[in-house]
Amino acid sequence: MLSESPSVNPQNDLPLVFERWFKSRGWRPRAHQLAILEQALDGQTCLLIAPTGGGKTLAGFLPSLVDLADNPCDGIHTLYISPLKALAVDIARNLEIPVKEMGLNIAIETRTGDTPQSKRQRQRYNPPDILITTPEQASLLIAHEGAAKFFGALKYIVLDELHALVSSKRGLLLSLALTRISSLAPCARRIGLSATVADPKLLCQWLGHGDNTAKLIMGAAGAVPEISILATREHLPWSGHSARYAVPEIYQLISNTGLALVFVNTRSQAERLFQDLWEANEDHLPIALHHGSLDVGQRRKVEAAMTEGKLRAVVCTSTLDLGIDWGDVDLVINVGAPKGSSRILQRIGRANHRLDEPSRAVFVPSNRFEVLECEAARVAAKLGEQDSEPPLGLKRDVLAQHILGCACGGDFDADELFAEITNSSPWFALSRKEFDAVLDFVATGGYALSSYEQYAKLKQTSDGRWRLSHPRLAQNYRLNSGTIVEEAMIKVRLVRAQKKRGNKPMSRFGGKVLGEVEEWFVEQLVSGDTFLFAGQILRFEGLQEMSAMVSRSFAQEPKVPSFYGGKFPLSTYLAGRVRKMLADPQQQKMLPEQVRDWLNIQRWKSILPKAADMLVETFPRANKHYLVCYPFDGRLAHQTLGMLATQRLERMGAQPLGFVANDYALAIWCVRDLSLAIETGRLDLTKLFDEDMLGDDLDAWLAQSSLMKRTFRDCAIISGLIERRTIRSEKSGRQMTVSSDLIYDVLRTHQPDHVLLKAAYDGAASGLIDVKRLGQMLARIKNHIVHKPLEAVSPLAVPVMLEIGRVPVYGEGDEALLAEAADSLIDEAMTLL
Template identity: 55%
Template sequence: MDLVLGSGGAQPIVEVLVSGGRVPWAGHTAEHAMGEIYEIIKGAKTALVFVNTRFQAEFAFQELWKLNDDGLAIALHHGSLAAEQRRKVEAAMARGAIRAVVCTSTLDMGIDWGDVDLVIQLAAPKGASRMVQRIGRANHRLDEPSRAILAPANRFEYLECRAAADAILGGHLDGEPARIGTLDTLAQHIMGCACSEPFALTDLYDEIRTAGPYADLSWEDFETVVDFVSTGGYALRTYDKFRRIVPGQDGLWRARNAQAVLAHRMNVGAIVSPAMINVRIGGGKRPMGGRKVGEAEEGFFEQMKPGDTFIFAGQVWRFNSLVGADAFVSPAPDKDPMLPSWGGSKFPLSTYLAGRVRAMMHDEAEWPALPPDVQEWLGHQKVRSIIPERDEMLLETFPHGKRFHLVCYPFEGRLAHTTLAMLLTRRLDRLGIGPLGFVANDYAVNIWALKPMDALDLDELFAQDMLGDDLEAWLAESFLMKRAFKACALISGLIERRHPGQEKSGRQVTFSTDLIYDVLRRHQPDHLLLRCARADAATGSLDVARLGEMLARVQGRIRHAALDRVSPIAVPIMLEIGRERAPGDAAGEMILAEAEEDLIAEAMA
């Protein structure tokens, strides 16, 4: 399907790819389309192959190399690669020596290469504005159209790709909501100003408020940040190392000494790369360093509490504790994993696209333009269950195997859905339902339990007060706040990673921030950085604001379908369960394939 998109000057052309005439039920890598993608690359001069995560970038690069019998120059570019390696790729592109680059958002913006004539998006873009930015990487020459191909990884993503293309065609671009300036970043800026020249408090305050994100900054918050930079705050002011700026006899504030200036300049920056956590066998409050079974990003563990189970390297593990840079686990071979792992998108589905997808599903007049298998999928859903209206949320309950499932479809993105699932399992546990685990993606949440959930009071279950005490209790049990605090401590300059002639390891930084975090929680719970950590967790890791808007939207508008078996649109989220397997685990892949066939047969019967 080709869509001509108005953009002023030459009109870009976007194609939503239906590889082999079918759209998969589930998946997130677009693996099914790799052969066709490779053939498309062969016909292009230079192609940028965009993905949404580093995991997807590595996977797509390897899959394309397996098909590369022609010896095409295909490169990889993402933020985890060494800067020297990225520069080599960029230089080769500038010379026209590369046919394709598999890349993440590291190539969203920046240098323009005139020889790029095609942009390929593997999996859904998650936002129309983001897709426009990526399309704009192709054909930066006057009156030549940019060409892009969207390769959806599953049926929900096909609807999302169609929604994105239609949005661009109509000029209805989604944008990021206005952000309020963070106080840890402000602390870094104040320190930078002091390193440059002495400043007067009122003059600096007036200047800062001219920036949009800080237009509503109160004088009280400004004074609190200045006090933090000058003393570390009430609980830390007895430690001389936290005194970084001082007032002079002239009333102006300046850097305390040359060492403070040097430390700031060596550590300045507001991007904190996610640390890797060692996964080790061990347990108890004082675990000994056991055998290392692998590494994972700390974000995977920060929302867990002791006792949660998950899949890693093809095995089910029980999470016991997080100490420094080590996650201690023990085998849990007889348990269903509470937190199946997958390589999903790091970008949340935009609110605008989510609304368009819900509208497309509800409006049957849109269905004839969809591929036949997607039309059949939605048609069976209408017969077997419910197609909700745009402003409604569908919730399905059904038995499967020896478990009872609750699947809801908020379409609010993976971050908000993961938070929702965590809070719902707490409520279900209090109700005696016996929740065993959950899985979430950009479109749905699936919770499975020991007891049926057909008779629940859904309005009470999804009441907005879950963002109060339930959220606070969960945050107290999880490691999320410690990790958010670590980022805020680094950005604000409270903790320094680099010193002349040396650099702290991730483990050393984690130990330092964890120690300070515990001190502040006991002695100054309203400390500036604890406030920053709560705000950062709520927006960056939890998407609490979006979850709150969703809970308000669905009050009194939840459509419940009590089913005797899985519905057609529930199949994709059901297939997320246990999706991760060890590399080369042929038996595991066979089991997953059989499970997929069984689920599809059950849903379409």
């Protein structure tokens, strides 16, 4: 957490015992640590922005420790909020060291979802001085009747890794919990800790209260990282996300270094790469695997081994993006697309355990477009350019959860609550009308048909205050709160292979748990299928209760390719850089020869578009006519564009058949000759890509879209309309739920302006369909469309064309697929009836 610091302020607020302690360690306090101490003791809200390895965590605790050293506190003194459960535990452990060494009498405890119920109960009436917890727990703490007493003596609220929270609904719910805590404990000061972000002002505002924004303290910047792109001797793949070609070279990097973190973007990539590395592992180097689906115990083991310096490499996903240093990482290898500058800087920072030494990183692109993206990210990271997401603004479903949470903490006055909430910057724009609509939704569902008055969750007392209609609702709330809506997960248990399929029952309680996978993934497996999980090829034996029974398989290749993991869109900022690079021959000199050749042939056969232009190519291939465009705006925005553009092409008579999108390009194929149609003016590209598609076309499509239904489900769960868990028995639990798809259909027919439909539209527009990004893109390319008719596919189009057949093809209605399934079987004898 700490190391030597170049500058020290001789006049500081540090008590002697602290000075001595720093000295005993051979350290001196850093300037930003002292600055935060001074500000905080002064009663200021402050935000510390410092790179990893800057002693941020101790800086955050320093004011609390100094205050507690002299003034023992009755009740909870400091609330420390960390985005990760695992982090909370580690921070507590790390903080105990200085406290013990200085002989301070300070009680430090954690409180997470894993904390036993008895301990949580005890904490409520006998709280520690410092409570280290998560945003979800903070929301739960205010939803208790004793909240006012519990927080009464609170002096400090420390928010760690704030940059990672503010752009999500978790952060938004936390912003609301903070408004409540501030009302309960007006003296509590907020201290925010964050990595470098694109716009610190927004974060200061977020952290502040009303007009009072946080004071910004900047830690010294770390050394500029050393980043290179793997100079491969192998053939660079055209498309796909497998860095298999580079496995020997990645292995070489690992064997030449102490501890390497190998980051990938999805869990399936992690599994695949881990498998490949072990095949290449002739020296039996200790290489481990770490991702979110693995069993917690297994993950903790890997983390411990890292700390003890027992490992040489860990293949991991974003699960290791955040947090304290698990051991001395010497090299970060990022496999696949970096996606964003801030994101990649965070990852590179994992190798930054000494602030004044540069961290080292190697980017390994998995295809040719990713080379461009890697180069863009390399330059951006070197310049320290940030493209982090801005804080999320108001969301109705999150507000609904908070209102119910407040009611669980006691009755409230609507005017006061509204005033309290709008003190927080994400909620500045909340109108009273919107607030009342959400309040009405929480109380009675907000339906035009007022038949639920008698079942209202919130009722108004005679003096106009709102209170919970039944204490059972508070219990339910505690079971269901939170904003992370997870896919239904199924445990993977290892059992012995079944000799024969069929009757022999599998062991009932059998099997070590390897981890969890999404329910839909298991649903598509039939017994005998093999897949990669937890670093091994497994054979699916069958589903038993809520567990997938698997056995070890000796197959060489898994039969079922992959399962879903996190996917990030290319950041707008990096996309801009990639477009510039394509347009500028000078910048291309930095690229590997294979990529330069590829771009040169593109220039010769077609066009390399200018940075502001969007290239549209049309060409025939195998009796179909293709249109490929290159907006570089991420797969989600491209998919939405594909959906809307095919509808337009349909109306324009081009008879589109389908489309496929990746992060860089979109390809649509049609029956009609597109080059000819454009030449003769029957097809107008300006009209095809006109911004007006975001109006009625979008609404019409969206209403039917499965993406919308998914977003609606999330909103319905977060807002408390549908409960994840109920306190009623499991037996009747099944009866208490209605599929959110059915609710969506009914609500859309009978009350299309319902508050939850608005919330879902809002969510889909910024989330799964990325309408915002698409809107920016359409505005950008207006009058900048460059069309190039071609005889055949262009080099630039090859990667996206190769995706056809690999990813689901959209644009063909469900009906067509159903009919196809039935048609393909039409000749088969139907002997049953």
